[in-house]
Amino acid sequence: MTQKALGEALELKGDCQARIAQYEMGFRTPKRDVLEKMAQVLDVCIYALDTEPEGFFTQLIELLFWADTEDPHLMSLSTAHPDGEPYNSIQAFKIEYSDNDNWLLHDPTMLWFQNTFMDDYLKEWEVRKRELREKTITLEEYTEWKLQWPYSCNGCGKYKTQKQWRVLRKDTSNKENR
Known part of the structure; x- marks a missing residue:
């Protein structure tokens, strides 16, 4: 336009x-x-245009989305899982990754949030990036998901999205946007 x-x-x-x-x-x-x-x-979420977004976490996610748009390989998302070790009074975390190709110049620094909203947003973003990598969604669908965010979120399949972002295909078995 x-x-x-x-x-x-x-x-x-x-x-x-x-x-x-x-x-x-x-x-x-x-x-x-x-x-x-x-x-x-x-036909985009107002947060994609707003220079004064509602709340810090919305602003932070939008900033990360634009960084991802500029350089899609800049950030990786992964969900941490408990290792079964008993938790003691010393706050310690062990996060490992598979380094099958020695593709990193150095060990990556991990960042996570002790905030339910931010954690939920990042988990869903991880799912969308994986779907893009596995080619179950197109780059256009991925971009549309980011532009419509947070209305495009579905809680990783827990609820229906408020805004359609996937291209509906006759041969799809995807139930997320039905």
């Missing part, structure tokens, strides 16, 4: 193409109602 077409769809007064360009360059900031209408016209 061109800047002019977007400006016209938003019913902006004056030079609507220049106004959209100013929004894109950060010279002007659209008011909330314009931002909501823009998200509707572009």
Whole structure:
């Protein structure tokens, strides 16, 4: 969609193409109602456009999504599982990875959150990245999932998404978006 077409769809007064360009360059900031209408016209979640997202974790996930868009191989996600060892008063963690090709220059540093929301978001993101890697979803579907986030989330199959992001195929057995 061109800047002019977007400006016209938003019913902006004056030079609507220049106004959209100013929004894109950060010279002007659209008011909330314009931002909501823009998200509707572009069919994306408002969080993908909002410069002041609701809450720290939303902002952090959006930042990680854009880093992933710029360099898809920059980050890897993995779920840690308990090793069965008894937990003692010393906080210790052991995280291992398979280094079958010696592809890392050094041991990676792991980061995790003690926050249910962030953990749930990252788990679902891990699933989507794995689906992309295994080619069960396309790059376009993966991008759409990120653009519609958090409305595209389904709790890793626990509930129905609020926003359709998968391309429905006749031969699919996927039950996530039904």
